[in-house]
Amino acid sequence: MKIDHIHFFVEDAARQRDWFMQYLGWTWVKQAILADQTIEILRYRDTLFVLSSPRTSSSVVADYLRNHPPGVADVAIEVDNLAATLDHLETATQVQTTLSPVLSQLIDPNAPLSAWASIGGWGSLRHTLIERQPNKNSLQKSEGSSTSIDHIVLNVPTGELQPAARFYQHLFELQKQQSFNIQTQQSGLSSQVLFSPAGQLYFNINEPTSANSQIQTFLDANRGAGIQHIALNSAPIVPTVKTLRQKGLSLLSVPLTYYEQLQQRLQMRPAAPIEYQEWQQIVEQQILIDWQPKQPESLLLQIFSQPIFKDNHFFFEFIERRQSVQGFGEGNFLALYKAIEIAEMNNMQVR
Numbered sequence: 001m002k003i004d005h006i007h008f009f010v011e012d013a014a015r016q017r018d019w020f021m022q023y024l025g026w027t028w029v030k031q032a033i034l035a036d037q038t039i040e041i042l043r044y045r046d047t048l049f050v051l052s053s054p055r056t057s058s059s060v061v062a063d064y065l066r067n068h069p070p071g072v073a074d075v076a077i078e079v080d081n082l083a084a085t086l087d088h089l090e091t092a093t094q095v096q097t098t099l100s101p102v103l104s105q106l107i108d109p110n111a112p113l114s115a116w117a118s119i120g121g122w123g124s125l126r127h128t129l130i131e132r133q134p135n136k137n138s139l140q141k142s143e144g145s146s147t148s149i150d151h152i153v154l155n156v157p158t159g160e161l162q163p164a165a166r167f168y169q170h171l172f173e174l175q176k177q178q179s180f181n182i183q184t185q186q187s188g189l190s191s192q193v194l195f196s197p198a199g200q201l202y203f204n205i206n207e208p209t210s211a212n213s214q215i216q217t218f219l220d221a222n223r224g225a226g227i228q229h230i231a232l233n234s235a236p237i238v239p240t241v242k243t244l245r246q247k248g249l250s251l252l253s254v255p256l257t258y259y260e261q262l263q264q265r266l267q268m269r270p271a272a273p274i275e276y277q278e279w280q281q282i283v284e285q286q287i288l289i290d291w292q293p294k295q296p297e298s299l300l301l302q303i304f305s306q307p308i309f310k311d312n313h314f315f316f317e318f319i320e321r322r323q324s325v326q327g328f329g330e331g332n333f334l335a336l337y338k339a340i341e342i343a344e345m346n347n348m349q350v351r
């Protein structure tokens with residue numbers, strides 16, 4: 001599973017482009033004005049992000065925004081052989097040609113299309129499957145795992161976790177890994193972690209286990225299943241987060257009790273997995289940190305933005321994996337869930 005590009009449908013592509021450049025420091029690639037939409041293309045490391053806003057009420061973007069708030073409409077995947085990939089899919093899979101070849105050519109003119117197809121994902125999410133002609137001048141790397149995206153998270157309604165997991169296992173030939181059942185005093189969720197060994201990319205799926213779950217809050221705001229967040233590889237994470245804060249990006253706060261509990265775990269280790277100076281910086285920047293007991297040197301460091309759209313709960317995660325740590329730490333998973341709950345409660349009180 002190799003990401004070709006991530007496609008957002010938004011109200012104003014130029015304004016959203018400016019936000020990504022100002023707060024995330026992404027590189028602007030180009031703008032295109034089509035008859036029915038305005039397109040802005042940006043790059044983070046080796047992945048392209050496409051922003052489309054409508055120019056006519058009949059555009060596919062306008063139709064999407066009538067049914068959903070701004071967010072991820074398409075996770076486009078590069079495939080080696082499109083014909084073989086389509087043969088692999090179940091016959092019930094809906095195949096459409098809604099992506100203009102002109103649009104796809106705009107995204108990366110140095111790697112022309114050999115073939116493409118747009119298929120229905122879960123809910124209103126779509127996946128454009130793209131077979132490109134190899135070119136060393138391509139804006140994207142043609143081989144190897146992504147250096148920009150660590151994982152993508154899809155939220156689905158109650159009862160759809162296992163069907164969605166089976167669907168994506170088959171679609172992208174993913175492997176089942178961890179599963180989580182998180183419960184707090186307020187709510188809960190169930191999660192299935194899927195993994196692409198070839199692309200070194202995780203695709204995680206969540207469902208709510210209570211009516212007041214923050215997963216359900218996302219589903220209500222999004223009006224159905226959708227991408228909740230995208231995790232960006234951000235090593236080295238401490239200076240990266242410091243820069244993001246200096247740029248003015250709003251990040252989720254982490255309760256001090258999280259670090260108090262973490263210190264207790266550290267004291268139980270014969271040797272700390274991090275130096276004291278870096279520990280201080282991690283606490284100062286409010287970064288989550290976790291490790292497996294049998295591999296204390298393999299660290300998972302994470303932090304999360306506040307939602308970036310006014311009417312949606314989509315957010316970005318910034319992550320660093322050390323010593324090839326795999327999967328996700330349950331402590332961080334629970335801490336994230338609690339942090340989002342606290343942020344949502346604060347937002348409700350402000351309103």
